[in-house]
Structures are given as structure tokens and as C-alpha cells.
Amino acid sequence: MGISRREFLKVAGLSAIAGVGGSWVLSIPAKRDAEAYEFLRHPKALTAKKWGMVVDLRRFKTQEDYRKVIEACHNIHNVPQFDNPKHEIKWIWTDTFKHAFPGQEHKYIMEKLEHKPFLLLCNHCENPPCVRVCPTKATFKSKDGGIIMQDPHRCIGCRFCMAGCPYGARSFNWRDPRPFVKKINPGYPLRTIGVVEKCTFCEERLARGLIPACVEASNGGLIFGDLGDPDSEVRTALRANYTIRRKSELGTEPSVFYIIEI
């Protein structure tokens, strides 16, 4: 004889109670253990939904203006200077309008624009192709701020990310960079032969409450802030000016904007 409806419901009810209660009991010891130590953020750390930058090219007039910014970055991050341009490592650099915004140049373009150097760096895309292609997750999008980070510990030097990046923002260490760093900053590590590197929006400085080195040196030419906060400095600059982005048609959603009124 099969069980009655009443018996079946009793067994089902008891099983449900045992299941829910059991999982609650099991979850207790794990929680207790986790309280013993913690990894914390610096109390002054700067945080954002999505970090972004506006490059105000009206403020870059002389070669000196560009040099100051590039040197601030490259000195702090121990970026080597190679004589051979094929070995070049660049975090922030300049190029012409034609190369920075291909497809938007034409042969009748204003001369001033044609010869103006454009300050270029990693665009910290919202939809980064370099992250998608990295086989080891050495390059990844940080959980807070959406910075495209590079973990050289995990980089195997396959250079997929360099092929994936449409902006040429990544450089490969073909040689040991140490002898080519003029003055080593002991507060930041070097890189080793066979890894890829790039701009990290000074993640290590943001973690300590400092703004990026290039922004600090730019004298107002670079505006940095939270794209997710409508009252931030970048958003204010974006509201007030016409801005363009590099190769936005590719759908990578770059976070670096250019004001090109000159």
C-alpha cells in the first residue's frame, strides 16, 4: 500500500525544514573563521564608479607642456628609455591627429590640427578587448573604478592584448628594462623581460589618495575624475565642451576624452 497524501506532505515538510536548517548550521563555522583577518583599503583611497579623463589640448601649447606630463609618469613608474624605437615602452605619449584619430583626417584639414601633437594613453575602455583576449587574466578590469589593470606576475608575454588593443597603448618588454631606467624610483617596481605593460591610471596612487601623476603635472590640461558622478570635474568638463574619443566606433567605450578646440 502506498503512502497517503497526509503522510507524503509530512515527509516533504520535514525534509524542507531539514534542508533549510541544515544549510544554516553549515554556514556558521565558515563565517566565524573569516573574521580573524582582513584586507583593508587605505582610509584616504580615492574611489569611483568609473574613472575617466579629459585631455584639454587647449592647455598644451609648447613642447615643454607635453614633456612635463610624460616625464612625470615615466619617472614615477620606472619606464625605461630605449634608443631603438622598436623596443620603446610608453605609458603616455604623443602622436599626430592622423594617427590618433584615423578616419577623421582628410587632406584639407586645418594645418594647426594636422601638426598638433595629441597626448595619448590607455583609454581604460568600458569594454576592453585586451581583457577579453588575455588567456591568463593578467590584464583585468578592476572592480572599483573600472581601471584596466595589468598584473605582471601573471603575464606570460603572449602579446594577445597588444594585438587586441586598437590604440597601441601596450608595450612589450623585449629587453630587461632595468639598465635603461635613468633614475629608479624605489617606491614602484620595475618590469621584467617578456611582460606587457601600460598606463594604470596610477592605481597605486589612487589607492593612497593621490591623483594620477600626469594630472598632477599637467597644470589643468588633464582633468581626471569619476564618470559615474554627474558633479565630478570630468563630467563638468564634458558638459561644457565638445569632446571626441579615439575610435569610439569600435564599441570599446574609451574613458579618455579630447577637447580639440584650438
Added chain:
Amino acid sequence: MYNAGKIIAGLIVFLLIVTYPFINRVVTKPVVDAEKVERLKIKKPKEFTIAEHMTILDEWRDSAVRDGRRIYMGSDEKKYPISLQRNCLLCHPKERLCDRCHNYVGVKPYCWNCHIEAKE
């Protein structure tokens, strides 16, 4: 149900025995694993450091690089910045902290390809 009393009493006893480890954990103070607590303090016996430093460095590295959490607080409530160049090596020179053992056992970790020994 025949013998309901005996069966129910038996079931209760059975449940108590099966769930004893969990009940014990909830009712009494949690048993703290002495080895784990030792691991969480920064001042550790030499033997412990020798055996476990790779795991610790690995955890700290992942926290700093991946999660942006660059301060470690152990069970002694003291906070330490997670950084070789800004923390460990400022007090413990690399020669004493790393090289003495590594040279002796003939291992060559590639930390120093990138990380810099503090000179100041």
C-alpha cells in the same frame, strides 16, 4: 505507529549525535585554530615563516593587485601596508630576509627582476 515513543526518542538522540559538532560550535565559543591565529600575526616564529611565506605573499599579492586592498590587518589588530618596497624591506634588508635561506637552498625566485630592494 507502533512503538512511537521509542522511535521518536531514538530519532531525537540520533539527530543530537549527528548535529553535535555544529551545536557545539554554536553554543560554545568557537574553537580557534592556534596555528591559523599564528599565521595571521605578522610576528611569526621562524619555522612558520620559512614554511608558509609563499602562501602569505601570494594572498597579499592577490589582495593588493586584484582587489586594490593594500592594507593587512591580522588578529592583533595592527595594520600593515602590503608592499615589499614600502614595508617589509624598509626594516628587513633583503640579504637577511630573503637571500640567506634562498642562497643556502639554491632557489632563485624572480621577485627581484621587478621589485627593488630598499636602499634608503
